[in-house]
Amino acid sequence: MRQSYQDWKGQSIEAKRSQLRGETKDLPVPVHIQKEPPFWDVFPENPEVFKLVVQARALGVLRLEENRNTEEKVIRYTRETVIGSENVEIASSWEEAVQVLEVLACRPDKEAIGRQVSAKLADADQAQDKLGLYDQFINYLKQREAELEKIGGSDSPDYKREATIIKDLITSENLQLDNKSKLSVIQLVISPEKPLVDFIEEPHISNISPVEPPFMAGANVFCTECGEQNPARSKFCYNCGTRLVKPN
Known part of the structure; x- marks a missing residue:
């Protein structure tokens, strides 16, 4: 019965997509006694398909948008064709998206979504x-x-x-x-007018912390930007990176 229902759902999806392309194709005979069934399927979804949908949703591959023609909320993804990008609708809810991607007719969609997820992860090198x-x-x-x-x-x-x-x-x-990699990222985005000073890296500390200079009375320079006191030998404020102005 489950397989028969999935076959019906596949035929319904193919017919709706044909209609969206402007083709004339009748929907299969409905099997629901109400427009919105209280649940899509009585069987648990495939865990691997559920994981794919969560990953695709988090990465923005799958999106909840509105079909401007039907004014209905739909789950869709974008794929490239020979004439440009094309939005492909797969479901009307996130719960249904998991079930639909198990349908044989939507296997190409599942594979396309999987490739896009893998590509986004691979690009983060x-x-x-x-x-x-x-x-x-x-x-x-x-x-x-x-x-x-x-x-x-x-x-x-x-x-x-x-x-x-x-x-x-x-x-x-x-x-x-890790701390070393985070420091590299900070060095890429920090303003050149405010250079970084030395940082220490300790295995038990999850965040990067600046070196705390020892306090020496009469041998400190106050930062004009944030008011922090720095060792007299410092050229830049260890707290905010501002160039220090030393008194004559």
Whole structure:
């Protein structure tokens, strides 16, 4: 029965896509007794397909948008054709997206989405790119926590399930940078007018911390920008990087 239903769903998807292309094709005979069924499937979804949808959603490969023709919310992705980019609709909800990608007729869609996810991960070969992806995944989890607030937020099973997938992806792709890599990223984006000073790196410290200069009375220069006191030999403020003006 499940396979028969998936076959019907595949025929329905193909017919709708044909209609969106301007072709004349009738939808298969409906099997639902109401427009929106209370659930898509009585069987649990394929865990691998669910993981792919979460990854694609976090990376922006799959998006929730509005079809301007039907004015309905749809889950879609973009693929390249010989005449340019094309939006492909796969479902009307995220739950349905997982089930639809199991349908045989949508196997090319699943493969295309998988290739796009792999390409985005493979492109992050520099430290700055890895840090950007890491932030994107963390922001996605914050967004999901807010969306699931009514059912427990970060304590809900749905959040924990997606968080596990994101955590495993961050670990497998080595996106959580060490202190040395983070320092390299900072050096790329910092303003040249405010150079970096020396940093220390300690294995038990997760964040990069500036070296704390020893206090010596009468041998310190105050920063005119942030007011921090620096050793007399310093040329730049260790706190904000501003060039120090030493008294005569």
